[in-house]
Amino acid sequence: MIEIKNLRKTYDGHEALKGISFNIREGEFYGLLGPNGAGKTTTISIMSSILEPDSGEVLINGKNITGDITEAKQLTGVVPQEIALYGDFSAFENLSFWGSLYNVPNRELKQRIENMLNLFGLYDRRHDKVKAYSGGMKRRINIAAALLHQPKIVFMDEPTVGIDPQSRNLIYEVIEQLHQEGMTIVYTTHYMEEAERFCDRIGIIDNGQIIEEGTLQELKSRSNLKEVIEVTYDKLEDTQAGEIISRWPGSSRKENKISFLLTDIQKELPGIVIKSSEIGVTINNIEIQRTNLETIFLNLTGKQLRD
Amino acid sequence: MLKLPIKDLKLFFKDRPSVLVTFAVPIALITLFAFAFGGAGQGNKENKISMQIADLDNTDLSAKAIAVFDTLKNIRTNHVSYEAAVEAIKKGKENSVLIIHKGFADSLETGSELPLELQYDEAREIEVGLLQQSLIPTVFRLPFSLGNPKAVMAGRFEKLTENSSPEVKENILHQSDNLFESLSQGIAENSGTTDPAGAFLGNEIKMTKLVAAKKDSSLGLIQAVSGTAVMMLLFSVVGIGMGLLEEKQEGTLKRLLYAPMNPMKILFGKMISANIISIFQLAVMFLFAALVFGLELKNHSTGLLITIIATAFACSAFGVFLASFAKSRQQVQGLSTLIILVMSAIGGSMIPIFFMPAFMQKLAVISVNYWSIQGFYDVLWRELPVFSTTFLSRILVLVLIGVVLNFLAVIMFKKNILKMN
Ligand SMILES: Nc1ncnc2c1ncn2[C@@H]1O[C@H](COP(=O)(O)OP(=O)(O)O)[C@@H](O)[C@H]1O
Ligand SMILES: [Mg+2]
Numbered sequence: 001m002i003e004i005k006n007l008r009k010t011y012d013g014h015e016a017l018k019g020i021s022f023n024i025r026e027g028e029f030y031g032l033l034g035p036n037g038a039g040k041t042t043t044i045s046i047m048s049s050i051l052e053p054d055s056g057e058v059l060i061n062g063k064n065i066t067g068d069i070t071e072a073k074q075l076t077g078v079v080p081q082e083i084a085l086y087g088d089f090s091a092f093e094n095l096s097f098w099g100s101l102y103n104v105p106n107r108e109l110k111q112r113i114e115n116m117l118n119l120f121g122l123y124d125r126r127h128d129k130v131k132a133y134s135g136g137m138k139r140r141i142n143i144a145a146a147l148l149h150q151p152k153i154v155f156m157d158e159p160t161v162g163i164d165p166q167s168r169n170l171i172y173e174v175i176e177q178l179h180q181e182g183m184t185i186v187y188t189t190h191y192m193e194e195a196e197r198f199c200d201r202i203g204i205i206d207n208g209q210i211i212e213e214g215t216l217q218e219l220k221s222r223s224n225l226k227e228v229i230e231v232t233y234d235k236l237e238d239t240q241a242g243e244i245i246s247r248w249p250g251s252s253r254k255e256n257k258i259s260f261l262l263t264d265i266q267k268e269l270p271g272i273v274i275k276s277s278e279i280g281v282t283i284n285n286i287e288i289q290r291t292n293l294e295t296i297f298l299n300l301t302g303k304q305l306r307d
Numbered sequence: 308m309l310k311l312p313i314k315d316l317k318l319f320f321k322d323r324p325s326v327l328v329t330f331a332v333p334i335a336l337i338t339l340f341a342f343a344f345g346g347a348g349q350g351n352k353e354n355k356i357s358m359q360i361a362d363l364d365n366t367d368l369s370a371k372a373i374a375v376f377d378t379l380k381n382i383r384t385n386h387v388s389y390e391a392a393v394e395a396i397k398k399g400k401e402n403s404v405l406i407i408h409k410g411f412a413d414s415l416e417t418g419s420e421l422p423l424e425l426q427y428d429e430a431r432e433i434e435v436g437l438l439q440q441s442l443i444p445t446v447f448r449l450p451f452s453l454g455n456p457k458a459v460m461a462g463r464f465e466k467l468t469e470n471s472s473p474e475v476k477e478n479i480l481h482q483s484d485n486l487f488e489s490l491s492q493g494i495a496e497n498s499g500t501t502d503p504a505g506a507f508l509g510n511e512i513k514m515t516k517l518v519a520a521k522k523d524s525s526l527g528l529i530q531a532v533s534g535t536a537v538m539m540l541l542f543s544v545v546g547i548g549m550g551l552l553e554e555k556q557e558g559t560l561k562r563l564l565y566a567p568m569n570p571m572k573i574l575f576g577k578m579i580s581a582n583i584i585s586i587f588q589l590a591v592m593f594l595f596a597a598l599v600f601g602l603e604l605k606n607h608s609t610g611l612l613i614t615i616i617a618t619a620f621a622c623s624a625f626g627v628f629l630a631s632f633a634k635s636r637q638q639v640q641g642l643s644t645l646i647i648l649v650m651s652a653i654g655g656s657m658i659p660i661f662f663m664p665a666f667m668q669k670l671a672v673i674s675v676n677y678w679s680i681q682g683f684y685d686v687l688w689r690e691l692p693v694f695s696t697t698f699l700s701r702i703l704v705l706v707l708i709g710v711v712l713n714f715l716a717v718i719m720f721k722k723n724i725l726k727m728n
Contacts, residue, residue: 045561048564048565050561050564050565069567070567070568071567073565073566073567074567076565078562078565080558080561080562080565081558082557082558082561083558084557084558084559084561084562085559086314086318086559087557088318088321088322089317089318089321093317097310097314098562098566100310101310101563101566101567101568102566102567103567145562146565
């Protein structure tokens with residue numbers, strides 16, 4: 001549905017995008033995961049045709065968006081990273097204005113705004129000025145404003161930055177609902193929990209490049225990262241320890257604890273438990289340290305996702 | 308597509324401080340200036356006011372009198388023939404001529420009323436008022452400095468005691484030497500404008516309107532309203548234009564750009580709302596002056612409306628232009644204040660143009676203020692018809708300023724404002 005081909009963008013000599021390509025299928029939830037400054041917003045801006053790339057192109061339904069900007073814009077909703085609302089307007093006035101720009105008939109728009117306010121739990125506060133809202137409430141309206149024209153495609157640029165857990169959960173629920181209803185969503189974030197929770201596929205972006213892409217499972221297996229489990233035994237003789245370690249190369253002993261490096265915990269953990277009981281040692285505790293996007297990112301770039 | 312300007316207008320009226328700046332502050336300033344100029348413009352001592360002198364007496368004494376006028380520090384005299392003087396006034400080049408009529412020398416000798424006359428252009432009553440203030444004390448003293456003081460005294464006393472009883476006349480005549488001493492001493496000591504001795508002597512200049520203004524509405528008031536209104540309009544219009552930069556900084560501009568419409572509509576929307584607010588602001592200023600100070604608008608509504616619209620157009624373009632080429636709000640703030648103050652100073656918003664030296668008056672044409680204020684003068688003071696070339700030429704200049712600045716704003720908007728991610 002959306003094809004992004006080799007986007008490049010340089011700001012005053014600084015190369016922000018160094019050839020970004022990816023495809024998004026209809027109804028897919030695609031996550032762009034990367035740290036601050038990776039180029040997420042620049043990519044979204046080009047995809048929303050408010051910024052021209054130095055080279056490369058974006059096709060929506062096979063059509064270049066630079067060809068018919070208006071059609072592409074009518075088809076997409078964009079949630080900007082900033083809270084782009086008029087503080088002196090109420091939530092209702094903001095939504096009325098932003099919705100009116102997308103040619104929704106007035107009566108229909110009013111109905112949709114009421115639904116949207118209910119959906120985001122702000123109906124009772126609809127006539128309060130947005131500048132009096134909490135960060136989380138503003139974020140909710142910021143998202144709602146992008147949805148009033150019922151777009152087929154939504155780009156969300158870090159839509160949950162800096163808000164309370166309650167608002168965050170509400171937003172997550174709405175986003176999941178939209179996904180279930182078949183909306184195509186491109187979601188940028190630097191929270192790996194979000195990428196793991198929602199995304200059908202994830203593109204890991206760093207330094208203007210997509211360095212990995214795939215489903216969470218694909219990323220995990222491709223990363224060849226071992227997962228670590230730490231088994232604490234009641235009592236451990238040297239011979240017993242030696243037997244276990246020779247069976248699982250890469251494992252190491254520290255007093256009566258053994259750390260195993262595994263590629264698939266689910267498959268290999270039962271074997272460890274069985275082997276332990278065969279040689280007559282009692283397991284006190286098992287600690288699992290799973291591979292996640294954070295460790296994958298660390299492995300790929302040597303950096304933390306969050307600074 | 309009026310959605311954008313309507314949104315801007317709604318936001319504008321929700322923003323109390325900016326409504327206050329747009330309406331309350333200019334009203335306060337207009338009131339201040341109206342009183343200042345209404346009081347015949349005291350306190351403008353640095354600038355000399357020009358005055359023509361025509362000597363019809365042609366005597367030694369009249370020449371001496373002219374020499375005295377030449378030394379006055381507030382007046383720049385200009386010796387010309389009467390005909391040339393009248394011509395210059397009618398053309399609006401000069402404001403007045405002091406005529407020394409035949410018999411001046413005789414009157415000095417005999418102490419009778421001096422045949423002095425100031426013919427003037429009523430449209431310039433503020434200047435002429437200042438002239439009068441400077442002239443009168445000098446004229447009072449002329450009989451003492453040039454004439455035969457004793458004869459003058461005697462003549463005056465005779466006139467003053469015309470209707471008195473013979474005893475009083477006798478009494479005064481008896482004391483006349485004494486009186487003369489003390490009076491001339493008083494005159495010598497007193498060089499201020501309030502001259503009791505002079506007042507007692509009661510010499511006057513006959514004032515003749517050579518070019519009469521067609522009504523008695525106050526020039527000072529028109530100056531106060533139009534000068535202040537244009538200056539304050541420039542300030543508020545820069546504020547509206549800065550809304551563009553604010554939208555950029557807040558991110559709402561980005562969201563506007565996401566929408567399926569031509570991005571230029573964002574600029575056009577700002578221009579439209581700036582024009583509407585400007586017209587509204589100017590209209591309120593003139594209505595205020597009409598209601599509170601009795602400025603006569605009734606018969607000038609068409610011309611006034613044309614001038615208001617042309618002024619609003621030029622000023623709005625200025626505001627949008629400034630905002631479109633600046634990088635940040637802070638930058639516009641400093642720059643615009645400087646530009647507006649300079650334009651207002653040279654364009655006649657603060658000090659009336661006719662108080663300025665000639666080269667400043669020439670410089671004034673580079674400001675929006677000048678054309679607009681002159682337009683208001685044309686309509687409200689000179690009462691020129693709407694189709695007169697003088698008036699239309701000012702409107703044309705305002706429209707041209709607006710067109711050029713709007714055009715530049717479009718170019719800069721594409722170049723600067725739209726450059727974002
Ligand atoms: N308007 C701009 N001018 C100059 N540099 C920019 C501009 N916008 C972004 N950049 C730079 O481009 C890089 C990518 O920025 P961005 O796309 O905003 O990253 P992200 O959204 O992933 O945090 C960063 O290094 C940023 O500093
Ligand atoms: Mg960003």
